[in-house]
Amino acid sequence: MTASPDPAILRAIESLNYRATVGDVATQAGLNVNFAEKGLLALASQANGELQVAESGEVVYQFPRNFRDILRDKDFRLRLKETWEKIWRVLFYLIRMSFGVVLVLLIVASFLAILALTIALSSNRDDDRGGDFSMPTVWFSPDFFWIFTPDYDRRRVDLQHSDLNFLESIYSFLFGDGNPNADLEERRWQSIAAVIRSNRGAVIAEQIAPFLDSVGTVSEQESEQYMLPVLTKFDGRPEVSPDGQFVYHFPSLQTTVSQQERQWLPAFLRESLYQFSQASSGQITLAAGLGVALLILAIVLTGMTAGIGIAALRVLAFIGLGYSTAYLLIPGVRYFSIKGRNQRILDRNRNRELRAKQLAQSDPIVQHKLAYAQQFAAETVIQQSDLIYSTDRDLIEQDVDRSAQIDAEWQHRLEGKQ
Template identity: 55%
Template sequence: MAPSPTIMQAVEKLGYRVTVGDVATQAGLNVGEANQSLLALASDAGGHLQVADSGDIVYLFPQNFRAILRNKYFRLRLQEWWKKVWSVLFYLIRISFGIFLTVSIALITVTIFMIITAANSDRDGDNRGSSFGGGGFFYFPNLFWYLSPNYDTHYQERRRERREESNLNFFEAVFSFLFGDGNPNANLEERRWQEIATVIRNNRGAVVAEQIAPYLDEIGEGYTREYEDYMLPVLTRFNGQPGVSPEGQIVYYFPELQVSAVKKRRHAISDHLEEFPWRFSAASSGQIMLSAGLGVLNFVGALVLGRLLSDGTVAAQLGGLVAFVQGIYWLLLAYGAGFLGIPLLRYFWIQWRNRKIGDRNRDRIFRARLLASPDAPLQQKINYAQQFAAEKVIGNEDLVYSSETDLLDQEVERSAQIDAEWKKRLERGSGE
């Protein structure tokens, strides 16, 4: 089984020397899962175990452990290859909707032009171009100028002059108008557990429930005094233990998160978990208007074309492109309707979704404010939790064993360290 990408990223960010608590905090993972994953990664990537005199374990990894794993796991190489291929495929899918829109408008417009021109030719051979030629030929160059790369360049220049923030080209903007730009809270659970673990670390491994509540959802109104069932998933994930004060208040401490391989500064984080609102599109307002306008043009053109093709005789008489367009007419009409319908439905769905997000954010802010101005019982509870607070940083001087070197060599080195320490003490004693 290939190692977890989340674990590998955490190890790299932490400097290749980590404890289980370090990784659980960095990645927001379950302590048990982090422990098992680190053991597997150390075994597969040639990592080393360092044991402190307290019994705590530090994992040390070579900085080229990804190269080691790539050589060992075909699946890992395949995943990296597919990631590159998929990025290209997905980009082609994104721009295909804009390409199909321009092709659809072109087909519809050219077909309408051919049908009307043929009809005028049948009515009056001498004036077959007069009824449509003046408006038609004026219309076509303008339409295709809108769809041409030159127009996109011109539009980009105007957009830069207006200082609108959008890095999307025309085809990317069409996809963004249709489907948006993804879930802004796709990593919400990862962020939630990372921030909870950071809060615990910042408080040296001992917290009260009210310090964790601003990062959780669906907590009852009486959470500040009565029910703390919402802490159970936190205890399970980080191997926490509850403690009870003489006044019957519950506090929580997490031994694994109190041990680190490197001394770290206190991380500044938000006082609550914030969900980001959904955006309709990352395209600029001009790009959205252009996409919507072309969508309307495409749909209206499809309706007009449908009326011209309704009797079925025109396509039979003209054949060629007209017959081909009649064969795919329902596809063109469905695309035109979907091009306008999907963004409209998505707009109302986003409004509903953002109201829900706003409600949850307000609830978390309310809990954070209660914590910012604690009353006497809550402050007493926080003070009691600090009795369980501890922080242990494992340095090389704390190690009693490392799998990097032979056990006999370590015994000799350890004995030399002890002798040197005793010699220093004797010298200090004789000096006094």
Template identity: 55%
Template sequence: MAPNPVIVQAVEKLNYRVTVGDVATQAGLNIEMANQGLLALATDAGGHLQVAETGDIVYLFPRNFRNVLQSKYFKLQLQEWWNKVWKILFYLIRISFGIVLIASIALITIAITMILASLSDRDDDGGGGFGGGIGFFYFPDLFWFFSPNYNTGYRSHGSGRRQREKSDLNFLEAVFSFLFGDGNPNANLQERRWQEIATVIRNNDGAVVAEQITPYLDDIGETYQQEYEDYMLPVLTKFNGKPAVSPEGEIVYSFPELQVTAKQKNSQSIPAFLREFSWRFSKATSSQVMLSAGLGGVNLIGALMLGSLLRDGTVAAQVGGLVAFAQGIYWLLLAYGIGFLGIPLIRYFWIQWRNQKISDRNSQRQSRAKLIASADEKLQQKINFAHQFATNTVIDKDNLAYSTETDLIEQEVENSAKIDAEWQKRLEEGE
């Protein structure tokens, strides 16, 4: 079975020497999953175990362990290949909507022009009606946005230079963004939630009160339910926590696995509460959005005009060619024109509703963060009691009992002086 890619990435970010608590904090995984994943990864990638005198374990991995895994697992090689291919495919899908829009406008324009030209030729007055060409049916140059200077600004008429908004999207990408947006800004919300909760626990040396965790949770129940702190059960389960009760009947929580680390770290800066990001309608600039909407309007109006001209079923048969093709896919052209404007409109109102919900949840979590920031005497006593369970164990070379990197006999020889001193100390204590 291939290793968990989340654990692989966490090990790399933590510089290849980790404890279970390190990985659980970095990846937002539960303790059991992190433990099993590290054991499997160490087995497959040739990792080593370093055991401290306390019995705690550090996992040490070679820096090229990803190459070892890729050579061992065809699935990982296939996944790497597919990730590269998918980036190309998804980019082609994104730009295809803009290409289809331009193609649709071009097809509709040419079909209408051919129909009007045909009707003009049938006009008995010669120069009347549509005669003398179709100069009135003018379509502006819709392809100016392919200019290489599209995102570098332009000169406005009569009022000097006006700077255009900058965008990382080209026009074809902006069309997709206008239609479907740019993805869920909170796709990794659960991962961030557990990372921040684990970091809070670590910043407090593995012992916390529930009020320190609530700014990172969602529904914690009604006021009368919060007294029992049932919302802490998922946190205890995920990070293998243990509750303890103070003499005053207050509950505090300790997390032994998160109190052990492979490297000394200072307290990490994290947000005071879990903030969900608001959905954006589009990352495209306002000018790109307006252009996309404008072209969508041109496309829909053109489709309606084409439908009006095609009501006479003989027109397409007489003109033939491209007009007959346009008639054959007319309902597809019309559906695309309606959907091109309808989808963003629906999405706009859906985003407004969604962002209001996000704002409400952020406000609730922020209000809980303010409570812990201005803790009253009762809450402070509870926090002080939690400090009794706080500890931080750093496993370095000085407190290792043995390591699988070298032969156990060699380690005993190297550490003989240390072992003798430890035994002497125990003998003296036993007297």
């Protein structure tokens, strides 16, 4: 059974205009060179891709612009995966909304239960006294009911701007808004590959260090052991200068199908800090207030049902008490967890920035290593005229064309010598 193509390779092919070398894809997606090569071969087989071989032996992969449609038609699992992703997005959104819905329902149910018990107790007392019955006075905060109206956000003019609706803000208050560094590893390897590419496939360790979390102990830094994962991922090889300094050479990233424009690169890899919530301050206050309201209602209902044999109301009081406690406890724990996590992120950012500044200072040793690395720097751009074979044409036809080209080259050389 054929494995589904890696999504990172598919995105890389599209961003590279459907024609690329292994080095192009590895750089664009930040993937292991060997993994990218295997993925491209598999993708070419599944999506009617073409292999074009240059005279130097380098392989260029050409894909049709509708290769996703071709894959979808051939692979039932891919269609099933895409369908499930669409369903899951809807389900996950409903799950997110459910926390706010449950909160409001518990508040309303608890309030109505307390109101019913109060009326029942008042009625019993009035029957005992034989007096007139009067409804207890109940006060509703108008803001509470505005949350159910379509123009709630416009009425709450004191709320800061937020793209989250009320139910979304409840989930955000409880669990936050996800990991801001979910794509950190992808960004890391894309940046490292871009640094290697911008230096034409030859770098020194000091140029890579600002993109790593840790460079190890002092002895590990001196031996540059932190470069081993980079060498493994991008099929690199160390080269030693006459005075014993290391530079690193990446032949697989020196071949491309288009001239590389010099792009802006960050000096170091910066992690984003976690936010407690993307909800506005007004939405957070409202969310916390509703949690406190449910807790108070649950405590009152627990006291009122202590001596009453109505099991349903006792269960409601127990659920309300448990839900409100967890509702208020989770954000509190998360708040202190975020503070510690952000401090570690700041430390890592500070260390990477320090390494970038040390590189910018360029002491004599670094300058000498950079100069030696230039001996291995190269960039090969494969033009259409460099191709000697393509899978989209008959082999005999290509051999005939190739022989004509060789004869023309020899004739040109002979004429040049005369």
